[in-house]
Amino acid sequence: MPDLFLGLISGTSADGIDAAIVRFDDRADGGLDAQLRFGRTYPWDAALRARLVALGQQAAVLTLDDVGELDVQIADAFADAALAAITDAGLTPADIAAIGSHGQTLRHRPHGRDGDGRAPFTLQLGDGARIAERTGVATVADFRRRDVAAGGHGAPLLPALHAALLRAPGEDRAVLNLGGIANFTLLPGDGGAVRGFDTGPANGLMDAWCLRHTGEAFDRDGALARSGRVDAALLQRLQGEPWFALPPPKSSGRDQFHLDWVDAALRGHESVADVQATLLALSATTIADALRATQPATTRVIGCGGGVHNAALMQALAEALPGVTVESSAAHGLDPDHVEAMGFAWLARQTLLGRPGNLPSVTGASGPRVLGVVHPA
Incomplete structure (x- = not known):
């Protein structure tokens, strides 16, 4: 299996899609070495970004058709960023073990819509299946929901790294x-x-x-x-x-x-x-x-x-x-612009290795959980 993982994230500011290609090595002392092979931020399409920002500001109402369409549009933007990063790094999709895609958060309600603990949820768009189809690379996505299902907040997910x-x-x-x-x-x-x-x-x-x-x-x-x-x-x-x-x-x-x-x-x-x-x-x-x-x-x-x-x-x-x-x-020695994307590359690796990605002491989940959904190449 290749030893390079590609992490993708667009944060709450939706200011771009961060891509990081990373090699990880487990040390004998239990620590971890991480080598950033390539990192770059790719811009959103201006109209799509404006829509995402408006949604984040609660300035628009979505129909189910809107949600489905956005899921595909965001996935395509992430797939484009992944393919560009692979090319810009002088690599091919076959060199990447897996993509770890955070997606774009649409809503995050770990206490439920009304804060009463009923029906807690978190929703990130950017269909991992479509990213896998577009790139030809196994894609791990939807990292937060398992932690929320286990009683946690689904965030933050990078403290272990x-x-x-x-x-x-x-x-x-x-x-x-x-x-x-x-x-x-x-x-x-x-x-x-x-x-x-x-x-x-x-x-x-x-x-x-x-x-x-x-x-x-x-x-x-x-x-x-x-x-x-x-x-x-x-x-x-x-x-x-x-x-x-x-x-x-x-x-x-x-x-x-x-x-x-x-x-x-x-x-x-x-x-x-x-x-x-x-x-x-x-x-x-x-x-x-x-x-x-x-x-x-x-x-x-x-x-x-x-x-x-x-x-x-x-x-x-x-x-x-x-x-x-x-x-x-x-x-x-860690590029501040790419630490988060490196984290989702690491989370994809954790998932493929069958290792937990969350820390219950951080998220409040009832225990360690393997996170994410794997979409094979």
Whole structure:
């Protein structure tokens, strides 16, 4: 069997499809080596991305035909990205053992639609069968639903990989993924249980606000946020969201933290730049508060995801966490733009090897589970 795996993910920001081709090797000491052979982000078709963003903001109603059509369109976009990555890496489909495809999250309701625990569900679109047909490569997809079926949140799913690659004895570390939503992996230096959870917004609200008011998909280097001032009253209203006070395990998504949620807190006199500065402050403060509440002895935060490139956000995090080193995963040999896609390559490998992909201490599931549905080549 080939030893290369291809991971695909488009996160809550829907800012592109990340593809990573990775070779993994199990070490004799139980650790893991991961070599990124190739990584690249492929753009969405503009019209499809606009539709996905609108759905994430709860700005549209879908029929069953819409859902079925989107499932195919997203799968085709993922298959195109996979084939492009294979070609751009100088490989052929026969060189890839399997594709691990996250898909695009349409809704994430691990507590049920009304939060009452009835009928919990998570829904990612991007038909794995179609990806396998289009690429000729075995495809593992639909990773989150098994964990939810086992009583978990289905997220986050990468803490086990973070632990294998970034844990350090004697140092309490936290891996911080800054996608549309922020999530932590907590790695205690004493060998204690790995934990992980979503903290709330990272880039998602800032990206959406920037797109609405400037036409740009994101706030490059935090320039718009830097041009404004934090509105303390607005920040306090946003921080009052009850979700922030929930204990882990917990997870969230764009379907909870969206512009309608922001609009409900506005009073109509705030400037565009001031709201952007406040949304950045919301991300930084809720992340810092969550870390202090769950692993207060943390000395190093290792960031990955698109938010690492937002200098204003990284500065705000460092200021909110005095005495803590806040750095990119690049300092540890891991490209911050491709850690998540590497994770879904790893999850595909775990599935094919019959190994669990979740950590119950993270998701709250009733036990370890082999995740995903395998669509053979």
